[in-house]
Amino acid sequence: MNNSFLQHTSSAATWIWYPGDFEIVLANKMQNRRTERGTFFPVFWKIDNHYVLMDFHKVFDVPEQETVDIYVEGEYNVKLDGKAFEGSPKQITVPAGKHKINIKVFNQANVPAVYVKGKTIVSDATWLVTFEDKEWIDETGKASDISATKWLNAGSSNFNSPTQLPSQFALPVKEQTAVSTEKGENSMLVDFGKETFGFIKLHGLKGKGNLSVYYGESKEEALSTEHCETLDRVKVNSTEKKDQTMELSKAYRFVNVQYDEAVTLDSVSMLYEYADVKEQGSFTCNDEEINRIYDVAKYTFELNTREFFIDGIKRDRWIWSGDAYQSYLMNYYLYFDSETVKRTTYALRGKDPVTGHINTIMDYTFFWFLGIYDYYLYTGDKHFIAQNYDRMKTLMDYVLARRNKDGLMEWMSGDWIFIDWAAGLSKKGEVSFEQLLFARSLETMALCANIVDDKDAATxxxxxxxxxxxxxFDIYWNDQKQALVHSRIDGKQTDNVTRYANMFSIFFDYFNQQQKEAVKKSVLLNDQIQKITTPYMRFYELEALCAMDEQSYVLKEMKDYWGGMLKRGATSFWEEYNPTKTGTEHYEMYGREFGKSLCHAWGASPLYLLGKYYLGVKPTAPGYATYSVEPNLGGLQWMQGKVPTPNGNIELHVTKEQVKIKAAAGAGTVVLKSKTQPTGNNISTVAKENGVYEIAVNPGSEYVINYKAE
Incomplete structure (x- = not known):
C-alpha cells in the first residue's frame, strides 16, 4: 500500500475500522429492513460481513511522554514496540521517542473498531490495518520480519467522539405533524401533505385489541387495505393512554389507521428520518415551472439519500448500482458529499470471492466501474482508488472470465441483463449496450492501474x-440505419435500433462528430425508435441531447415529462411515468396495483442536467484542478446557481448579455458563443472557430463578462 496517496493527516481522533467493513455491515442492516405487507423481504444476492479479527497499527514519533486513552468495540490487546500490556488497558503511557502501537481486536457481533486519543497519538485514516497479520514465531521465539501481509489504511467516517460508537449509528430524526386528519368511527386517515419517510408515532393509545397501519404514497394506496405495499400490525393492551412509535421507518404521504372498537387513539404524528448532508449546489431561473421541477428533484434526492444512495424509499430500499451511479452524479451538483459515494461504493462491491454480478445485473457491474471513474474525476481522490484497486481487479477478473468466444459480453446462466424497463426489449445475443459499458469499464481499470503505478495492467x-x-463499431454500426443496432445474434446484426448504446456513445465521445449528428437525427429525434418511459434512461437520453447543444429541446422535454408528473399531483418524482396512463394506472407496476415507487432516486436527474449542461460546469481534470463553464440558457431568459467542488463553490449568474462568475479554486475556462467578442473586467479572451470564445477564470476573483448570445 502506497501511503503517499493519503491526502492529509488528521490531528483529530476518530473511530477507525477495516475499509469497507462498517459500510458492508451498515448496508446489511439497512437493506434487510425491507418488508412487504409485514413480511421480511431480504436481498437476493450474496451479502458479506465484516472481518472478525483486526490488527491496527501505526508508528509515532512522540516529542514527550503522553497518556493515551483507548476505546475499542470488541475484545483486544495493546502492544507497544511489540510488547503487550497486561489485560485490555483503557489507558497507556507512551514515553518520548519513536514507537509502534499495535491494537488487535476480535468482535464477532460488530465491526472491530478503535478510538485512540492522546496529545499526538490519535486514531485516524493514516493507521494501517489488516485482517491477517501472518506473523509467525520460530523455534528460537523470534517473530518473523518477513510477511506477505496486505496492509491498507484504516477506514473512517465522522465518528469523532469516543461515545459515538460505529455499531450504534442511526440516522437523525425530527418531529413532524400531519397536515390533516380525517377521523372515522374506528379509523384515522392522516395526510402529511407530501411524500415523506420516517417512523409513525401513535399518540394516546389505549384499550385492548388490534390496530393496523396501512401506508400509502397515494390516498388510494393507503385506503387499499388489501393491496397497499407496506403495513404495520399492533396489539394494544393498555389501561392507560400511551404513545407508541413503529419499529421500522417507512415511506408514505397518507396513513390509514384502523383499530378495534375497544381501542382508542388520540392522534398520529411522525419522526422524519433523514441523512444529515448539506446542500451546496443551487439553481434558479426565470421559469417558475423549471424552478418547481428543480425543487421537487431536490426533495426526491433528499428522501433517497440515506445511509447510502438507495433506489426508492417505499418498496426496495436497497442499494442498486445503476440507481446509485445516477445518484453520484446528482450528488456532485447538489451535496458533493463524498462520504456517501464512498460508503455506497464499498457496500455494492462487497468482498471476494466474486460469485455474481453486482445486484446480479451485468450492466450494474459496469455502472460500478463507471462510478469509480467519475468519482476520481470530480474529487481527485487517489487514496480511495488505491484502497479499492484490488477489489476492482478481482471484479474485472470475474467479468473477463465470462466473455464469449469473440471476447464479448453475452448472457450466461445467473446473469440479469436489465438495461431498462421497456416493453419487449430483447436481451438475447450480444447486446451493444453491454459492450459499450464494458469498454468504459476497461478504460476505468486502465486509469486506476496508472494511478497505483500498475503499468503492465494499465497496458x-x-x-x-x-x-x-x-x-x-465493426459489429454494431449500420450505415443504412446510421446508428448502432441493438444486438447481434448468431453472428448477424439484428434489425432493431434502440436508444441506449447510441445515446451513451455521444456523451462518452465514442462517436465522431459526423456520427453524433447522424445519430441525433436517426435515433434521438426519431419517433419511430421505441420511446423511453423511465426517468432512469431519460436521464441519459436528455444528457446526450444536451451534449449535442439541444438544451432548448431538453427544456421543453423536462417541462413535459417532469412537469407532467407535477400536474398529476406528484410531490416527488416517480420510478416510471407514461403520460398515456390515466387515474390509478399511474400507481401500477410489476403486476401490482401500487407496485410503482412514487419517490425514486433516478427521477431527480434535473439536478445533474441543469448543473452540468445549463450552468455548464464540469471538471476537465481530477478534482476540478481545471474545469470548463459553458453556459447554455436553452430558451431561458436568465439563470443563476452554484456548483460545488472539493474546494468551494463555482457561482454563476447568466443572461443573454452577461455572465458573472466567481470560483473558490481551480483554473477555469468559460466557453461562450457570441456574436461579438466578449468584454469585461480583467478578462483575457481567446477566439476559437464559429464564434466561440474562451475566457480564463482564476480563483477568488469575480468576473463580469459581457457578450451577445447568438
Missing part, C-alpha cells in the same frame, strides 16, 4: 478497451 486494460471499442 493490458487499455488494449482490451481499444479492442472492444473497435468491435462496437
Amino acid at each position: 493490458q486494460y487499455n488494449t482490451l478497451a481499444a479492442d472492444i471499442r473497435k468491435k462496437l
Whole structure:
C-alpha cells in the first residue's frame, strides 16, 4: 500500500475500522429492513460481513511522554514496540521517542473498531490495518520480519467522539405533524401533505385489541387495505393512554389507521428520518415551472439519500448500482458529499470471492466501474482508488472470465441483463449496450492501474478497451440505419435500433462528430425508435441531447415529462411515468396495483442536467484542478446557481448579455458563443472557430463578462 496517496493527516481522533467493513455491515442492516405487507423481504444476492479479527497499527514519533486513552468495540490487546500490556488497558503511557502501537481486536457481533486519543497519538485514516497479520514465531521465539501481509489504511467516517460508537449509528430524526386528519368511527386517515419517510408515532393509545397501519404514497394506496405495499400490525393492551412509535421507518404521504372498537387513539404524528448532508449546489431561473421541477428533484434526492444512495424509499430500499451511479452524479451538483459515494461504493462491491454480478445485473457491474471513474474525476481522490484497486481487479477478473468466444459480453446462466424497463426489449445475443459499458469499464481499470503505478495492467486494460471499442463499431454500426443496432445474434446484426448504446456513445465521445449528428437525427429525434418511459434512461437520453447543444429541446422535454408528473399531483418524482396512463394506472407496476415507487432516486436527474449542461460546469481534470463553464440558457431568459467542488463553490449568474462568475479554486475556462467578442473586467479572451470564445477564470476573483448570445 502506497501511503503517499493519503491526502492529509488528521490531528483529530476518530473511530477507525477495516475499509469497507462498517459500510458492508451498515448496508446489511439497512437493506434487510425491507418488508412487504409485514413480511421480511431480504436481498437476493450474496451479502458479506465484516472481518472478525483486526490488527491496527501505526508508528509515532512522540516529542514527550503522553497518556493515551483507548476505546475499542470488541475484545483486544495493546502492544507497544511489540510488547503487550497486561489485560485490555483503557489507558497507556507512551514515553518520548519513536514507537509502534499495535491494537488487535476480535468482535464477532460488530465491526472491530478503535478510538485512540492522546496529545499526538490519535486514531485516524493514516493507521494501517489488516485482517491477517501472518506473523509467525520460530523455534528460537523470534517473530518473523518477513510477511506477505496486505496492509491498507484504516477506514473512517465522522465518528469523532469516543461515545459515538460505529455499531450504534442511526440516522437523525425530527418531529413532524400531519397536515390533516380525517377521523372515522374506528379509523384515522392522516395526510402529511407530501411524500415523506420516517417512523409513525401513535399518540394516546389505549384499550385492548388490534390496530393496523396501512401506508400509502397515494390516498388510494393507503385506503387499499388489501393491496397497499407496506403495513404495520399492533396489539394494544393498555389501561392507560400511551404513545407508541413503529419499529421500522417507512415511506408514505397518507396513513390509514384502523383499530378495534375497544381501542382508542388520540392522534398520529411522525419522526422524519433523514441523512444529515448539506446542500451546496443551487439553481434558479426565470421559469417558475423549471424552478418547481428543480425543487421537487431536490426533495426526491433528499428522501433517497440515506445511509447510502438507495433506489426508492417505499418498496426496495436497497442499494442498486445503476440507481446509485445516477445518484453520484446528482450528488456532485447538489451535496458533493463524498462520504456517501464512498460508503455506497464499498457496500455494492462487497468482498471476494466474486460469485455474481453486482445486484446480479451485468450492466450494474459496469455502472460500478463507471462510478469509480467519475468519482476520481470530480474529487481527485487517489487514496480511495488505491484502497479499492484490488477489489476492482478481482471484479474485472470475474467479468473477463465470462466473455464469449469473440471476447464479448453475452448472457450466461445467473446473469440479469436489465438495461431498462421497456416493453419487449430483447436481451438475447450480444447486446451493444453491454459492450459499450464494458469498454468504459476497461478504460476505468486502465486509469486506476496508472494511478497505483500498475503499468503492465494499465497496458493490458487499455488494449482490451481499444479492442472492444473497435468491435462496437465493426459489429454494431449500420450505415443504412446510421446508428448502432441493438444486438447481434448468431453472428448477424439484428434489425432493431434502440436508444441506449447510441445515446451513451455521444456523451462518452465514442462517436465522431459526423456520427453524433447522424445519430441525433436517426435515433434521438426519431419517433419511430421505441420511446423511453423511465426517468432512469431519460436521464441519459436528455444528457446526450444536451451534449449535442439541444438544451432548448431538453427544456421543453423536462417541462413535459417532469412537469407532467407535477400536474398529476406528484410531490416527488416517480420510478416510471407514461403520460398515456390515466387515474390509478399511474400507481401500477410489476403486476401490482401500487407496485410503482412514487419517490425514486433516478427521477431527480434535473439536478445533474441543469448543473452540468445549463450552468455548464464540469471538471476537465481530477478534482476540478481545471474545469470548463459553458453556459447554455436553452430558451431561458436568465439563470443563476452554484456548483460545488472539493474546494468551494463555482457561482454563476447568466443572461443573454452577461455572465458573472466567481470560483473558490481551480483554473477555469468559460466557453461562450457570441456574436461579438466578449468584454469585461480583467478578462483575457481567446477566439476559437464559429464564434466561440474562451475566457480564463482564476480563483477568488469575480468576473463580469459581457457578450451577445447568438
